[in-house]
Amino acid sequence: MDLDNDAKTFAEQGYIGPFTLWEPEEMTAWWKTQRKALLDPANNARKVFDNPVNYDRHLDIPALSKLITEPEIVRRMQSIIGQHILCWRTEFFPKNPGDSGTGWHQVETYAIGETSEGMLAATEHSPGVPMELTCWVAFTEAAKDNGCMKVIPGSHRQWRYDEHAPMSWNSAARDNSFFGYNYDDIKIDKDWDPDQQDVRYLEMRAGQFFIFTARTIHGSAPNISRRQRMGFAIRVVPTHVQVYGGMTGFEEFGHHFELDKHGSVLVAGEDQYGLNRMAHENAWGEPFTPVTKVAP
Template sequence: MSIQPTQSTDFSLSAEELREFHERGYAGPFTLYEPEEIKDIWRRERVKLLDRSAAVYQDEEAHSGVTNIANYDRHLDQTFLAEHICRPEIVDRVSSILGPDVLCWRTEFFPKYPGDEGTDWHQADTFANASGAPQIVWPEDTGFGGTITVWCAFTDATVDMGCLQFIPGTHQTMFYDETKGMHYDPATVNAVDKDGVRRGFFGYDYRDLKIDPDWEPDESQAVSMDMAAGQFIVFWSTLMHASHPHQGKTNDMRMGFASRYVPGSTHVYPDTEVVEEYGGRVSLDRYGAVVVKGENRNPENRIATETTRGVPFSRRHG
């Protein structure tokens, strides 16, 4: 059975929303699920995720490290997540920014448990920061890069529970050089920064990539993205973003699910058969980007037309 969009409404960003997005680098939050609806869904789906028999990444090496890259791209085997990335409420808004041809090239879970550190300020253009090699490359004539990230709160995401932070307007200038590379060191987890905040970057020190070693993010301009369960935010990966620590004032975890989108002309995972980062390594043998709207315009891309369980992905038209 094919995954079908749940609504036919056009959810494209309005002219004013698009203007604000280009100015700030983010849009939202928008509501996708009602809080009780997503809480019920998440209780059911998190159990299904334990079954890795159809997951595209099976390598034992992927289970090491602070961030488990074996749990990348579970939309390629789990029906709910496959439907989620194709939802018109998401795809129409992303297409407003990227154009008529859109690929979902990666998804990731971002759990934060009581007592977990925050994530350090960072930007991502080609996503070479941890892997050491570009993972997405836009056509040369575009003069830009990055991905549109749709970060959906599967649970409440408050300041105390570790919600996202943005520094508006920082998406058009890269303050980091991803080609410099970072050294993986799990001992950096739960380190305390100069202001006494527990922040890190999954076993890396993102400050190693700063173009100007003396530059510091202007945190006085930071805004916190407090979201209820079922809401999502749309932002450029080149926007300066971070997250608060989970203060442990509640025993509830914070779970975010990020789906990442690029234009159909983008080259996904060029010249590589594996992804190595965060202390893990996975093969791309079973991987494929998903066309969520329009067409794939790069013939070198691996494309998945159905999940590993045989459920076709929906493609948005018009």
């Protein structure tokens, strides 16, 4: 694991990877077990958010609780944003046969949709160090024909979208949208065409992952195959970032999300700031085990 090279590549591109966490056969067997767990009524009764969007299932599915602290992932994150890291959200990204591509978008504070207030607020700033990262894990093969992720390398250095501009959610929106939000409406330069840039398609085998900042302009291809693509996003911040500060809930994707059961999880280092409500164990009473050893 060449962490120095990871940090250098990330500074240039705004992403690193793909890397291999597990071989495809291992991931396929693991994911088959997790699909059953996600349908288990006992687990669904413990869900943090009672709505169709499967946010934060690491808080009630034990195998997902372990996944967010996998050293192979966490060490690479530490090389980019520092030793002390919280997981503030996870989410599934299925793309079924016939689904359209996800439109290009760019965020940092996650001021998405109906509110111009961000969900994340940094209390410290270090030049060149992002305030958030996402690890996108391929639970199935992610190829160009079934909707793999796509990015524009280096785009994290310039804002092309105004994430604080309000957008309206449209349940019927498909092409060029992000699950009902059309980011074309908030492009700073309406004539700038992301499709004419240096677009990279991140094809991955099941069990691989890549890490990026959401400031890197990203989207996904349409699924023109007969295979489902399933990705899982692990979203993290340094411990100096306040999560959902002062919010009791939020509106997103046409749903209301209550935050009374939400807690961030320490995945590495120590929480030296105490800014956030923390979850120290999952819904089954199993403690989260952070990576405490300092990365070399």
